[in-house]
Amino acid sequence: MTRAQLKKIKASIRRLEKQALKEGIDLTSREFEDILDAFLKRQGVTLQEVYEAEASFESGLGQL
Numbered sequence: 261m262t263r264a265q266l267k268k269i270k271a272s273i274r275r276l277e278k279q280a281l282k283e284g285i286d287l288t289s290r291e292f293e294d295i296l297d298a299f300l301k302r303q304g305v306t307l308q309e310v311y312e313a314e315a316s317f318e319s320g321l322g323q324l
Contacts, residue, residue: 266314269300269303270310280295
């Protein structure tokens with residue numbers, strides 16, 4: 261995953277979180293987890309891959 265892809269995915273996740281809160285959905289609920297999983301699946305990534313990409317870029321080892 262490139263830095264640009266990660267940035268785009270993280271921005272989309274922030275929008276999903278804001279929308280969920282606006283609709284009264286708890287961000288720690290199974291409902292939100294399902295929403296997030298479905299979004300990430302459409303993007304072709306998992307939450308674990310997002311975490312790994314973040315860690316990689318923070319450590320300076322990620323793709324540029």
